[in-house]
Amino acid sequence: MYDYVIVGAGSAGCALAARLSEDPDVKVCLIEAGPADTSPNIHVPAAFSKLFRTNVDWDYDTHDEPFLDRRRIYLPRGRVLGGTSSINTQIYIRGNRLDYDAWDQPGWSFDELLPYFKRSEDNERGESEFHGAGGPLSVSENRSQNPMSTAFVEAGVQAGYGANDDFNGASQDGFGYFQLTQKDGRRASTSTAFLHPALGRPNLTVETNVHVHRVLIENEFAVGVVGQRLDEEITIRAEREVILAAGAYNSPQLLMHSGIGPAALLGPLGVPVVVDQPLVGQNLQDHALIPLVFTHEHPISMIAAGAPENFQQFMEQGRGPLTCNGPETGGFVRTRADLPAPDVEYLSAPVMFIDSGLAMPTGHALTFGPSMLTPRSRGAVTIASDDPTTKPRIQHNFFVEPEDLTDAIAALRIGLEISRQEALREYTSNPYRPPASESDADLTDYIRKFTHSIYHPVGTCAIGSVVDTELRVGGVGGLRVADASVMPVIPRGNTNAPTIAVAEKAADLIRKATA
DSSP, X not given: OEEEEEXXXXXXXXXXXXXXXXXXXXXXXXXXXXXXXXXXXXXXXXXXXXXXXXXTBOOEEOSOBTTTTTBOOEEOOBOSTTGGGGTSOOBOOOOOHHHHHHHOOTTOSHHHHHHHHHHHEEETTOOOSSOOSSSSEEEBOOSOOOHHHHXXXXXXXXXXXXXXXXXXXXXXXXXXXXXXXXXXXXXXXXXXXXXXXXXXXXXXXXXXXXXXXXXXXXXXXXXXXXXXXXXXXXXXXXXXXXXXXXXXXHHHHHHHHTTEEOHHHHHHHTOOXXXXXXXXXXXXXXXXXXXXXXXXXXTTSGGGTTSHHHHHXXXXXXOSGGGOXXXXXXXXXXXXXXXXXXXXXXXXXXXXXXXXXXXXXXXXXXXXXXXXXXXXXXXXXXXXXXXXXXXXXXXXXXXXXXXXXXXXXXXXXXXXXXXXXXXXXXXXXXXXXXXXXXXXXXXXXXXXXXXXXXSOOBOTTOBTTTBOTTOBBTTSBTEEEOSGGGOSSOOSSOSHHHHHHHHHHHXXXXXXXXX
16 A cells, blocks of 8 residues: 555656655655666667667557548657656757746646746756756756757858757747756656655655556545556555556546546447546647758768767767767747747757658768647547557647648748758758758648657646646546646647656645645
């Protein structure tokens, strides 16, 4: 028997378990479906794509995307201690103030969340109005500084968009280097930052390789979870609360297999309905990336990172190409002058990044392109079977709303204009599979052929619909969700930092409830 059982040891779960177990009078159990984060490739930043489709990846795909030429889009998610923070590109971006204020949920405005961002943070620039120091999560400067990355920033400035040395500061607009969740050049996941320092606490138990199938509900109250380790069924009971921190795909899946979801779906599948909640799994949002790839002859891309001298520099100094996180630099841009904030984030990586990172680079290249920050399109996560080991059915519906396609065409044109700037000329003279022209028709064709997810799913257990402002699931006592799925609208930027902030706030909400 534990006081709190947390399902999912990812970006939110590790932070939440560490915070709740700070109280020695409570017992916390953190459950992860995957293994411990011992793979060397987890801790070498440049090796992130080597983790795709391995035993530390849930290896999801969308179903046929109707507006992307009916392609199925790869969706990597971490299945390991640290979750997706153990396999991502380590970019530390919070999003825009307007994102959180627009949620219009008491307690979740930007000013109310900023203390939680800062509480997590140990920024090597030190403490300031917008940054924290001394927190568990190391936020560091880029230690690779690839010449192509620097050239991309210069090209953005040459194209008229200005420079920005802190995307989490007073203004988001402009081009610059990203700050990263790294410490001494190694990945700083929520496992290494939050969980590892807490593992010696006698009141914290971490269960790995346990796939939770459903929440155990008795008399309309969550009393534990039922799962499986190998062939053994396991029940882990919670005296106070069960908290789902399994992510935007798995948390709604778990709710539905527990009987909390749309009765019209669950009933025909033979899942007993506990709460008819048709919004579970709806409101799925993600950022779509449209990559532009340029090959060249300069031997400086990430495919050269594993050279012996680079490995030695990484091991001895924590610097050099092996610290490259992929998209080292980027920029935030507005496709229209009347927008209140950027609607596009450009991401630039000194490597040939094709087939969602699943294909091996065939030569030295630069890849960059727009990530569409404010999609109107909405998808859904549903279950297709009463078997909880069946992967969820995921449909993102990228570009189902015509305005999203209009914005993407404008963003792609801006990207092509940046590619023609003097600073990038030596790297972009040889486009790889470029659009046939810059007509609307040809850019639309390119978007449908090459767009992929940039792996930021949110919204499927949203505050104000599935959970309340204290993250409690309606209709069942003792059950909360605390992860990216609770965000009503996707933030303008990478979602790891906002997910950690959700966990930080959730810890306070839970402690307050039992004070």
